Amino acid sequence: MKKTMLALFTLAALGGCADPNGTPRTFANSDLELAVGNAARMGCSCLFVMEMPEAYCRAWVKASPDVAKLSFDVANKRVESSSFVSFAATARYVDEKRGCILE
């Protein structure tokens, strides 16, 4: 079931690549996988680098498709995001010069 869902998402994503100007290179990540990476990465920078409130950051990183879960671990300076079809991403705060990285 999980594999079927993943394949469907990937096909749906690749199906959106037609370009009237030519055939652009396509990258293998699905929309949901990219949205999960975006939410974790930008959520971490928003909370720990920009030092904005959690509610602001949840709104700031919101993209389409919306991720199913976004968790802010303030004590350990980590942000995790995940979707219902198993994609997950974690970003962590490194230091005051380098901010956050997506693991």
Add this chain to the structure above:
Amino acid sequence: MRATLKSLALSCALGASLASAQTCPTRASWPTDEWPVNLVDATARAAPIKALEDFAFTLVGTDAERKGFRTDGLVIIKNGVLVYERYGRGHDATKRHISWSVAKSFSSALVGIAVREGALTLDDSICKHLPEYEGTAQCAITVKDAITFGTALGWQEEYENASYQVSSVIAMLYGAGHRDQLKHILTHKLVAEPGKRWSYSTGDAELASALAKRALAKAHGKDVFWKLLFEPIGMKRVVFEEDVLGTPLGGSMVFATPREFAKFGFLFMNDGCWNGARIMPEGWVASSVTPSDVFTATAPDTEDTPSGYSWWLNKASPARNKPKPWADLPDDTYAALGHWGQRIIVVPSEDLVVVRTGDDREGSIDVNELTKLSLAVTR
């Protein structure tokens, strides 16, 4: 006689060079610690302030709808003094803001510092500094190509409004390329001869920052950007994010307060000098704000704003039959521009720096109008 003339000419050239090398602008003060503050008279300047704020700070619809210009910070520096400052949407003077592509102008500046240090030259192959790519076709790319959007890599600069799968940027920051972003950039194939095709690219700028770090870190360590740029000009809290392998994300991920971003604009407005010390090499700023050869010769007709070393310029392009892009602003205006309306705008003839941070999700704030209204506040 010929030898005498030659000697005389050489002496004159050296003399001019030395005089120029010693010349850095003088100022009553430098904002290394804090900007001097002398706010414009809110009563006397009420009308132009209202016009500026109506333009920049009027929110449209609900926050969730993300409509209109959503200004988070606006700072105006006139004659080296902070004369206007306002924040919105929960931001304040202490909060860092994302730069998005304003970072590209930082990356080209860091390449300039590497040139000053003798750590690289603009004509170097990128592979001289990235030896792991030796033997690849990408070695035809020079350092200069990286700071002028001239690598000719088949980069696809798309954002959230396009299909995610065709965006080289989204794949690099959040997808398959995020762990080794340099590899992601340099596995794009060349689609033309480097230096012969202008194409705006976050990959080019990140490559530039990687080159600067590689070249400089050997002598100065991994914190070299802070040591040679940010600390000397008082950008005390700047964050420059990296991937897990330490490649700086120099196309998009610099975070600083608006007051700090203004210091970077002020550095360029002062010919790359800071309090008598030359941060940027002599002539670097002039080259940065001159349309690049690759832009002039090959930029698509849809591109109205000329670029130099990753700065955007208010220059007419007679060869391209284009007027200057910001009609109401002086010809010497230039800017660092970023997604969602991030701006550092420099107007040397007005001794003016304007920094605007924002979150514009449907069309970014107009440089011409923003700067025109800001100038009116200062007059």
